[in-house]
Amino acid sequence: MALRGKEFLWGASIANYQTDGAENTQWYEWELANADRLASEYDTAFKNVPTVDDFRVAGNDPQNYISGMGIRHRERYDADFDKLQALHFNAFRFSVEWARVEPEPGVYNEQEVAFLKDYIAAIKAHGMTPVLTLWHWTMPVWFTEKGGFEKRENERYFEEFAAYVLQKLQDDIDIVLTFNEWNVYTFAGYIAGEWAPMQTSFLTAFKVALHLTEAHNRVYDIAKMIKPAFKVSVAHNTADFIALNRKVTTKLGLAWNRWQRDNFFLDRTYQKMDFLGLNWYNADSYDGFTVKNPNEKVNDMGWDMRPIRIEKTLVRLYNRYQLPILITENGLADGDDSDREWWLSETLQALENAESAGVDLMGYLHWLAFDNFEWDKGYWPRFGLIAVDYENDYARDIRPSAQYYATRILEYRGK
Template identity: 30%
Template sequence: MSAFDLSRRTMLAAGAAAIGSAASKGADAAPTAPKGFLWGCATAAYQVEGNNLNSDNWLLETLPGTPFREKSGDACDHYHRFEQDIALFAQLGFNSYRFSIEWARVEPLPGLFSTAELDHYRAVLLACRKHGLKTVVTLHHFTSPLWFACQGGFQSEAAIVLFARYAERTIRHCGDLIDHLCTFNEANLSFSGFVPAQPLMQAAAAATNAPHFSSFLFDDVAISKPIVRACHRAARRAAKGIWPDLPVGLTLAMADIQSVPPDGPYGASKRAEMYDVWLDEARADDFVGVQTYTRELYGAQGRVEPAAGTVRTQIGQEYYPQALEGTVRYAAGRARVPVIVTENGIGIEDDKIRIAYIEAALAGLRRAMADGCDVRGYMHWSAMDNFEWLFGYAPKFGLIAVDRATQIRQPKPSAYMLGKIARGPDIFGQPRRIS
């Protein structure tokens, strides 16, 4: 997808229209969020730490013909700079931080657990505690140890025992400092429909002499996803066996699926096909994480592309901040457990557009909550501009800019805006027109 030629004027107009609409619809909605509402920003270990050499993705970036546009390299060096970053998040006004633990650091070889690395993540958690941030910790955010991928990854039923073992060791070491635990990030996601995954997995197998190489983002989903659900259940049992009161859930990638025409049946059937098995799985959890960026349109012949001239983001997604309201309503109604928005954001260079997007998304969230949806938090993706997988470093999702040559952080106006909302008496702010 090439969407780097965005029209600033068109995007600003779309953002302003969305904000104005949200303001008119949400003016009488509840002005405050529940006590203890999580206002935060999110990162993933592989995307910000840098130099995760033992992860499967590190290999995939280097293979001939790789679909990854760039190598992750030092990333944002968050591995060494977490203390200053966490202090900055707190200074901006957030009360929580969602981050992930890199399994490949904790267990670099099968059965070999690194106390030093577990201590590192404990230090990250203690830094959050020091700065007054609640912690939302993800055990698996797309990347796995290289040895695990060489053994078939999540396409092997051995994964259930192996993932539960990793979860148990991690939670035993760090669980007293974790406020919410996500077993998997976007457990339902795969890149296999967007890139030729099989040649990439074959190249990785040849490079490692593995009989069957399998990486989470490039799996055969018919085989892997039932195993991922079993891994989730096993990790939840492990966590509850150590800390019974620790809230455990998983997060899902959810677009707001709509019909073309709007009164058609196509959206509802596709939504059920894509999400219901996962939301039904979440009924046994303490919460479900909803991660929404845009909408998808479906008609009688399947996926419908947005109309010509539709504003798109840097990764080709339609600019549609109203999507969050739709996915939260659907997830809350189907799963019947509390919802945490564990990711929501936009890949865009112009930060004024990000501000418009956030405010429109929050207006929709506000309406959903006013109508009874049990939402416990909003975590913006992402805390800082980082490594965005296949797209490399070009898309800018961050509230904080990072000069990767110097690693200097610079909060954007959107960071101050969202921090002010998090601190303010009117917890959701009032959407305003962007000029």
């Protein structure tokens, strides 16, 4: 495929927990238990971010950290898809909520399958290719009570869930992502101890990561048995790695971080992928093992912004794995929409550069389609191409940067 080809996928992504919540999940239980703490930590956590005052009211409010019923996308998806169609999208990534499909072990909710079929039919009716994510961090409470992915014997539960969903939806979808950001989940939940289950054990994190590689590989085989035409991958979180000097410790720091963030998982799974899904938000500059980013431009969450650097990442990973690349997430928290057009412009230039360097690109899915619940940050970060007014019946408003993106999509299509 090529950026200017008719088959190139242009669109955006969501995770359906973030748009609609789900009570029977480990994340919902965690947010209820931690909302007060998260609200009390906002001022300290974001004190050095220039826009900290802009979001202080929400950041200090424990209710901000409760997903509830999200932005009511589940009720309004048809009207939401009207807006995406107006932006000339031809692709849309979403996720299946495991706890809704399988509320108890081995007990499947046929009504949820019917909903998913209607939902996917609406995506297609609006001219978009559905890209399905099977696991976007949230899991049924019953699964985590069994130990979740910490135990190898529990992999079968996810594999059985995946087999059920793919069997039911095989006529509705073609593109499947097994896992979203295995490395963010393992780091935040098992090393940093910031997310559920709030552990700080490198050994447990290693086991979880290993079990996710094994489960991915088996789900790939399951998918191919159900429908050989399925295109299967993951949504893998990565970055650009930059050396600030030639010190031995810096070389070691880069090598370690590339291995633990990319190669550990991808070396074990790339042969069970039909393409490589990539989530990219930042470049990291290393002095030894320490990240020292310039932070000349930062988004509302304080993340360093150098979007042009995605080119280097695409070239590096394509040269290593020789898989077509679908960018499954790429974006920024930008409440006043002052940087998103610049971000998109820089990113699109980087995609052109990467393609000129020989990278086979399948598509670009921006994060995010709509403002929604941003995990442990709650509702205050604004990643959406489409703004959501939480105080006014969740009204949607297409941001100027989204109009710019729509114009560029038409330009690439030659219309």
